[in-house]
Amino acid sequence: MISEGLGLEQGYFDKGLCEEGNLSVNHYPACPDPTLTWGAGEHNDPGLMTILHQDQVEGLQFFNNDGNWTLIEPNPNAFVVIVGSLLQVVSNGKLKSAKHRVVTNATKDRTTLGFFNEPKKDRTVGPAKALLSSGNPPICEPVQFGDLIKAVVAAFTGVKE
Template sequence: MEKLLSSAVASHDHETVPGRFLLPPAPPVSLPVIDLSGGRDEVRRAVLRAGKEFGFFQVVNHGVPERTMRELGTACGEFFRLPLADKVALYSESEDTERTNRLFSSTMCVSGGQSYWRHCLRLACYPVESTKPGWPEKPAALQPALEDFIVPARSVGMELLRLLCEGIGLPPDYFEGDLSGGEVILNANHYPACPDPGVTLGLPPHCDRNLITVLLQPGYVCGLQVSYDGGWIDVEPIPEALVINFGHQLEIATNGLLRSVEHRAVANVAVGRTSVAAFIMPTMDCVVRPAKELLGEGRPARYRSIAFRDFMRSYKL
């Protein structure tokens, strides 16, 4: 009789559930980590599976040297520690989304006046020859670190796009040309230590407006979170890994087969955090539309065609 629920409740504190009735805790969910040095078929399946489920994943053995990643993270951290006099020429809170090279705080997101716990250095970084003249001269290590990082990082993104094309039935070069031919915009984000992280955010929940993003998380401080199944997954920094996520233009081009997923940045009470995101974008005049190969009977277009310039003007972050 003691195993009856009524007996257990009668002999137990009415405000708690007896131990044997407690459900086991749900196992923690983490983003997949994909080794790009594996066989092509295996890697393609892993990328497509992770992309469909999470819209985010981490990659290792991607071809960007660990030293290059470390030096860029260090140089970006040094930039944010420079005296204000060395950064004032870059400072702007303009909401002109076509002005790339600038330093600002918070976010360009239209958020009803809400501010967020972030500094951001935004730079056009590719093609290197045409964008390098606009890069900051201080600290001295920043320009060579940017130059060493941006070309191989873009190559990682382009190879992942080719793998996705193979997996969903698009021509392997579908994302070549105008769909990926715009400037690569780099955001160096710094989230200072915050006295009360529970009352603010580094960045609000948002999706990226570009094609695909390659993110570097230097150090060990966790702050990026990805929306998943009604909650948030912490994206733990992994040495030598890059974080990959899909932007709105990839969602449009694949007619929603691959989605751009909301993510946010949280603050930390103890230490600051720096991250570096490279955004691969279409050209401004590129008209992005669902790929005809993914349309057909029972598969109507879910998105209208739109020039990337117009999308940028209407979606500010």
Template sequence: MEKVKAEIQEFFNLPMEEKRKFWQQPGQIEGFGQAFVVSEEQKLDWGDLFFMVTLPPHLRKPHLFPKLPLPFRDTLEVYAVELKNLAMAILGFMAKALKMEAKDMKALFEEGFQAMRMNYYPPCPQPDQVIGLTPHSDSVGLTILLQVNEMEGLQVRKNGIWIPIKALPDAFVVNIGDVLEIVTNGNYRSIEHRAVVNSVKERLSIATFYNPKIEGDVGPAPSLVTPHSPALFKNVSVADYLKGLFSRELHGKSYLDVLKIDSEAESN
């Protein structure tokens, strides 16, 4: 963990001309730049990020992960595998807690894809006038967040109130994503969160997203749908789910709402 933290810090300390080698290409979300830029009119977040798919290897963009400087590339290679194993263990425990068919969770996530987003939030002279990362829920299965330094900034929304999350050394923060809310038919709820900035010191973190396999479908697990607990969400292919996701700005849990069966019925 300490190697990952140190080398992420070193990456963001590189001269801008070096980081520009990983710049987001037009129409792409992977690379160094900003999150979910879908129009020239939208308000951008106060921070930089480096987002890329890390697993499986054949989904990596050739100009990103393979071009990372050493030893950073090797460190992330090991970290990616360890985080995949951690995510699968957590998903297994969650399935067991719901008395869900283990094969349902395993079939969806075992060959899933993983992405990482490294975040850099610089100090801001007027922190109350900007946002580090727009309020949203993660449209993935699980998010595993590692604080690179111990500056606080992550907040979660509970009962309409934003609650700061204390940065604990050598600890992960695990967020349930929209996909897991769908798969568990609402038994586990995704969490709306945001990042705020301060005027004193930079904040850095790395979020690892674990997702279902691209060739699969997303919908409530059959073992969790009964006459007394009908499906709350539509079934969609993972490919269509991602296509819809990446065409939208970050905004609360609005994308999850699109997939709710009751919202579709109410609109007819």
């Protein structure tokens, strides 16, 4: 559905961009003084998208266009779909990678399940050719996905390899 919404052929992402799937279970213990620690500092996910299931404890925040952090109310009957850096590259900027973070809760533990969809690290990725034109040049050069991961991690940690 996303490929078609972008104007790409049906199944575009099946051609080497969805080779890896990783499931991550994250547990954030309660912290009596949440100002002392982050659950996860601000970052963008490197892959195509993240599909996240939250329990009923608040903590996920997105950086909005007004320059503020917006809390995402948890709904145990729904998933949060987060656009990753790779989807921003492939869509040539039509879709923006979502900067987000997790804050701790003073009284309750929080657990999430995240499914990350991405290509193999040695796959070269770039903007979809069908989205490019003289009026819409590429926003970036093709890059090996492993290098994109390193760039996203370096932006998150401030540490470069």
